[in-house]
Amino acid sequence: MKTPASIYKNKKFHNLNSQQPAKSKSSFFKNLAILSRYIIEKRVGVNPQQAIPVEALTPSKLEQLSSSQLHVIKLGHSSLLLKVYGEYWLLDPVFSKRASPFPFLGPKRFHPAPIDIEALPEIDKVLISHDHYDHLDKQAIRALAHKTKQFLVPMGIDLRLYEWGVEEEQVYYFDWWEELAIDNGFIAYTPAQHFSGRGLGDGNKTLWGSWVIKAGEHSVFFSGDSGYFSGFKDIGAKYGPFDLTLIETGAYDKDWPDVHMQPEESLQAHLDVNGKVMMPVHNGTFDLAFHPWYEPLDRIHRLAQEQQVDLLTPKFGQVITLGTDNLTSAWWESLKQK
Template sequence: MMLIKQFGQAPIGNRLKKLQASAHYDTKTGTFLNIHETPTLTEGYSMSQVMYNFLFKKHPRVNPSQPIPVIKTDITSLDLTQNLLIWFGHSSYYFQLNGQRFLVDPVFSGNASPIPGSNKPFKGTKIYSAQDMPVIDYLVITHDHYDHLDYPTILQLQSKVKKVICGLGVGQHFLYWGYGLQQLIELDWHQKLNLANLTELYTAPARHFSGRGFKRNNTLWLSFVLTTPSFKLYLGGDSGYDSHFKELGEKFQGFDLVLLDNGQYNPAWQAIHMLPYETLQAAHDLKTKRLMPVHNSKFKLSVHPWDEPLQTISALNAAGSQPLPLVTPTIGEIVWLDQPDQPFQHWWEQLE
C-alpha cells in the first residue's frame, strides 16, 4: 500500500478546476507549459540511447569512494533571531529568515526514487531525519519529483508543519497523504504571499516539468523569491536556463543569495537542468551577491563524476571576469545569511 500511495493523486474536482484556470495550463493536453518550448530531450538524442547509456555503459567516479564530510547541527536549538541556512545535500535545506522557519524539498528517507532502495544517497549523507527538525512555519515544495517530494519524509513531518507552500495540483498529494486542507497554500506563478514580520514570498517560473507517475506536467513547478526589508533570497528549484532569470534580476533589482540547480545535468536533457556554465550565467542574470549551487553531492541521477558540478562551476567562476562568492557548505554546516564574507572550503577536493 505504501508503494502505491507514494505515487500521490492527480488533482480532482474543484482543485482540478482551479489549476485548469491557470494561464499556464493547456486544457487540450491537460498539462502545464513552460514559458518557452521545452523538449524532454535535446535534439539529436533518443530516449533509448539515453537509457542504454545510463544503465549499461560504465562511467567513472559517479559515486564517491569515501563518505561525504558532514556536520550534525542541532537545528532544534538554533536561535530563531539568527538568519541562517543549513543544506542537507542535493536540493534539501532548512533556513531561518526574519524569525520564521522554512524547510525546502526535504528528502530524508534515503531514496530518491519510487522504487525502494533503488537510488540510495552517497555514503555519509543520510544523517538528518524528520525527527531532527523543529516546528516548521513553511514547508516549501518546488515540484513533485521524488528527489524533491519524498513521501515517507512528508508523512513523518506532518505534525511539525504549520503550512505547506506548493504549486497548483501538488496539494492533492498532501491531501491524499493525510494533510489537512488548512495546512495547504497552492500557488500559481507570479503570486505574492505576505508572511509575518514584513517578509514577502513571491512565486516565479522555472523551466522544468513535473509528475510522479506516467502522466507528466499535471502539477505546477515553481521557483520562489523571499524578501525582507534587508534581504532578498531566490530559490531556483530545478530549471533549465531561460529568460525568467534575467526578468527576476531586473524586477527585484538583484539578490543577496540565490540557490540554483547545478548537478545531475546532461547535455541530453539540457532544457530542464542547467549545465554549470548556464548556472553561472543565471546567477549573473539574477544580479546576485552570492551563489549557492545545489542539486548535487547526494544522489546519482546522471552520469557525470559526482564532484564535477562543484569542480566545474568553481573553475568557471574563478576564470570569469566577475567572479561571484560561491556558497559551498558541507552538509549540515551553518550558512550565515547576514555574513556575506563567510568563507567556505572546497571540501570535495579532499575526496576521490
C-alpha cells in the first residue's frame, strides 16, 4: 500500500504545515467573531450597483472555436469552461443563484452565467478543487451527471457525487500529486493550503487542492482556494512553467490569512509556480468578504503593472485562446461606486 501524500489523521485531512486544523472550540469562537463583524461592521461597495458585463455563449459559438487549440472561458467566480483540443472541460462549475446550501439565503450571484447549464455541449471532464459551496454545486453536478464522461475530484468528494446520482465508473478521485494520463498529456492534483466542509460535523473530511493540466503544447495551473504557502514553489519545480495560471484573487481578509491570499500573495504564487500569464479568479460573482467587489481586480491589476507580469482580466464569457494575442480590459473601472 502506497503512502498518501496528503496528511490524514483522526479521520480528517490536514494542511502540510498544520496551520488549519480540524474545527475546534477556538475556531468556533473565531467564526462567531467574524459573524459579528458582518452584523456590526459597515461594508462599502460589496455589491455592484450596475450590471456586470457578460458576453453570452452559445453552442454554435463554442463549436466554432478551433479544436487544435486550448481555449479558456471564465463563467463566474472560479468556474471555468475549457475547450481542450476539441474536448469540453469544466473547472469548479457553479451555476446556482447562491453559493449556499439554501436557495433563499446566502451569497447571491452578481451576474448570470454566460451560458445555461442545459445549453452546454457534452462535457468530457469536470474537475473539482474542493467541496465548498462556491466551488461544488450540488444542482450543477446533478444536471451534468448525464452529459459528462469523467468527474475528477479530491479524496472524499467521490462519496458525495455517488449520493447525488453520478455513477461510480464516471468518478476518479485523487490524492495530492496523483496524475491521470490523457491522450495528449496528463492531469495532476496538487496541494493547496485550505480546508473543507459543507455543514456541521464534516469539517476537513474531504481533501482540497489545485490542478495541473498538461495538454498538447500547453500547460495550465488552477489554484483552487489556498492561502500562500511553500507548496507553490514545489508545484512550479515539478510541473512548471505554465502558459496560464488561474489564481485565486479575492475573498481575502485579515481574519482568514492562512486560507485565502491577499493579491500580493496571489501574484507571488503565480511567480512561484513559474507562470507566464496570470488570470485572477475567485472574484466578481459572489459577496464573500468585507472588501469592495472590484478591489481584488484593482489591486492585482496595479501589482501586475508594477512587476511587469502579463495579466488577463477577461469579461465573463470572453474567450481566451492560449498561444495567441488576447486583449482584455479593466472592465470593472466604469462600474466602481463613486
